[in-house]
Amino acid sequence: MTRDLHPVAWWGWAIGVALAASLTTNPLLLGLLFCSVWLVVANRRGSSPWARAFRLYVILGAVVIVSRLVFYVLVGFKFGVHLVLRLPSIPLPDWAAGIQLGGDVFLEGLLAAACLGLRLAVLIIAIGAANALANPKRLLRSLPRALHELGTAVVVSVSVAPQLAESVQRVMRARHLRGEAGRGLRVVPRVALPVLQDTLDRSLLLASAMEARGYGSHTDRHRAAWLPAVTLGGLVAVSLGMYGVLDPTRSPLWMGIPVMSVGVSMCAAGIWLSGRAVLVTTYRPDPWRLAETLTVLCGIGCAAGMLWARGTDPLSMDLQTQPLTAPLLPVTALVGIVLAALPAVITPPPVRPYRGPQ
């Protein structure tokens, strides 16, 4: 049976994989994680425009690694014993002490920099996978009800860009059919006006269509004035708590987890209470079935495997450069990576457009 998986499930899986990638600089593990993500995307992506964007994220990852290496050669700290590249070092004044411009490049430092770049690249690619697999419009539909109006506005604005491109293409085609030649910048004023008019027409059409379906109609249900204060206070508490969690040495103990949990519950309560005032039903809601739960569990399992491996044998999770040794493969991390690849087979295949009898 083909159906699209719930977008939140894909995001849960991708965040687990990204967390796992952030825990290691072992190039074997990072390479395996990338291959798992690639396998899942190759096997389970739809035919939508955003599904084809995965390639762009991979290219972005490659750019990250290359720029990391370039900056390492320029300003990085060079260490190691195996000389790769002999470069002159530019001396800097005292106030810039600690920054090394140029200098001989050694294999150890270069590999360490490449692995750090690879870690960031895999993280970006994991998030890119979620973007390729999950339909962003359906993701916005699963927002809490209090944020319903915000979600609607975002969906409308997200669909503007592709519509604009389509509109430009249509105007250009019409000009071409009329025999009006011309390219380059001179055409812009002649194309801009019809495109603008087209966009306005379309917006008015969309507005009336939404109004006919009941969007923007207000209920007279009372919304308490203090509810926004609760949510706002919760957000302030979350940021304070975050500060406490990230720097436990310099802030009082109560400022960490306690304030953070109070803030999170205040936010959740505020959103839930204001959601009760919004009467919205969802047309054909995305179901949450076993495959969704399993996908999220795979992401959590992947992160847990890496965490376990880091807890038991932290040295095997990083590339050892002193001395340079071949990376090891922790078994629990490997199990986590296999879990990350599982959604390629355990999820239902996505709905594909009908291509006619073959």
Next chain:
Amino acid sequence: MLRRALVALLLAVPLVSTGGTAQAAVTCTAEQVTVVVQYLGGGQVTGCSNGDPGTGVDALRSAGFSFQYSPREPGFVCTIDSNPGDGKCMKPKYWSYWHASKPGAAWTYSSEGACTYNPTPGSVEGWRFDCGAAPGAASRCTTSSPKPSPKPSPKPSPRPAPTPSTHATTGSGAQAGSGASPSTTGKAGTVSAEAKAKAKAKAKANARDTAKAKATKAKAKAKKKPAAAAAVVSASATPSQDTIANAAASQSVPRASEPARRGTLPWWWGAIALVLIGGTAGAVTVVRRR
């Protein structure tokens, strides 16, 4: 690395010469750089560099100390002589890096990384594993950092007391500069978890008694010959934990010749898995495109 250095720099501003002077019991020549390393337990070891080193880490290495950078922040010195054994070297305790113009002068927190700083011959380089305290000064690890466990920690040393041979070859010996009291009080709870697990209860009790006896002896001696007594304390009580930690840590450092550890597979298993998963993904991509 740079960010780490900046953070260290910010922390350093109020730390400049807060107590402790460069007490080097070993006198190096004017062409050499004196390197003072104080481990977690308070044990202080002094060495002399071999000639004029180019950088702080060169001085450390040529004075007979081995060190490791943090694998995630290359350039940040994480362990010296495999201390700390558990590899937790960033928060709140870390290896702080200090300079002093000559033996006996006040410590200054380094404003530059040890990989680029060029120490002048005749100066003193200080390393201290603490929350930013200078070598020989009182510990700065106080509020809201994990409390040291109250158990008395001295363990029977598995090897003869380490008067480090590497340091001895450079014409120096293990010495303690800070005196008996800081090294004995600071010692509680500084043993790594592995070391704790290894020691048996009986051995603990024995060691406690012997260590106490040694410490009192050392204190008694200290009134007459301070330097020698301090050396006894650091050699008998404190570094013995360090050696345990060393033993535990050195086993876990991977070596090329070493067989694979428990729970890990050699790299070619990873290569096979990489080819399998990557090959499948590539095949699926090619098939789908048609």
